[in-house]
Amino acid sequence: MSKRDIIPHAKRWVVKIGSALLTNDGKGLDTAAIAGWVQQMAELRLRGIELVLVSSGAVAAGMRRLGWSSRPTEIHQLQAAAAVGQMGLVQTYEVEFQRYGLLTAQVLLDHDDLSSRQRYLNARSTLKTLVSLNVVPVINENDTVTTEEIRFGDNDTLGALVANLIEADLLVILTDQKGMYDSDPRSNPAAQLLSEIAAIDTRLEQMAGGTGGALGRGGMITKVRAARVAARSGADTVIVGGRIENALLRIAAGDNIGTFLWADQQPQAARKRWISGQLQTRGTLVLDDGAVRVVREQGKSLLPVGVKEVRGDFTRGDMVVCVDLLGKEIARGLVNYHAEEAQKIIGKPSSQIPEILGYQDDNELIHRDNLVLS
Helix, strand or coil, rough: HHHHHHHCCCCCEEEEEEEECCCCCCCCHHHHHHHHHHHHHHHHHHHHCEEEEECCHHHHHHHHHHHHCCCCCCHHHHHHHHHHHHEEEEEEEHHHHHCCCCEEEEEEEEEEHHHHHHHHHHHHHHHHHHHCEEEEEEEHHHHHCCCCCCCCCCHHHHHHHHHHHHHHCCCEEECCCCCCCCCCCCCCCCHHHHHHHEECCCCHHHHHCCCCCCCCCCCCCHHHHHHHHHHCCCCCEEEEEEECCHHHHHHHCCCCCCCEECCCCCCHHHHHHHHHCCCCCCCEECCHHHHHHHHHHHHECHHHHHHEEEEECCCCCCCCEECCCCCCCCEECCCCHHHHHHHHCCCHHHHHHHHCCCCCCCCCCCCHHHECCC
């Protein structure tokens, strides 16, 4: 039995379309292709499938409008290109969806929107309300205000985080490749297209080596990582060629196209899903072998006694990474003490915290409810 058999039962989709597809490899917005994808999405909407669209292409479209032949490296030029391109991109979607009586809503997100718990919940409520009103949200990263240090990194990641946000059943990543191959088809003519594989399969990193084209920021490895992020909320992922005729409708029918990466794990609770989606961290805690076992195998809280070293400048409630003695990430979570305080209490039993600090807020450095395994 194929794992794909579950796809026709998916009722809430996030569809992500890449820059190379939207701009026909930099030649300007491909309105004919966009019309085709919108027609398919409208058909899916008529079938009762809820849709959220994550669209790249603002920077690439802006470059075309401004007459720039190569992607700029200066951040303010990138922001300007995004602002110019976003106008044409949204207008195109609005016109095409209107042909089928569907309203669209532009939603621009940045990292702060998903790192703040309150703003995260507000974004989720807004998106779910829009979907319930039969509106198709069109989401892009807010490129006009984000900087390299605080951006998502690519819209594959953004698509996965949106899938977590709205508890989608399926993330569909439309790309300029037919799917994912067991090696790079551009350099290996014998490369084989993968039909289906678990998102957590450790072989995927080696298969997905390399980066994307000049127009976008993602490559196949970002799509694998996105599939794993989406899997945290139980969402499956399909990576498929956007130029394949009726690709979205064929996926809905369960056809064997593209690569299906299934979520071979139980959905995380909403709060832990939010924690695991955080890309910005403020510090690092180095755990001894005993603490690694307790956290990883027994699912317990992280106590000060099991920490060997504190790195970074963080405050109570910040996101920190937990690594083992070799530097491998074990978990991440919200820390209960400031960095200076943590520095003083690590390696000591929790009973000594009041004596060392003069007070005690918590027994744990990170409570298990605020700790997510990597």
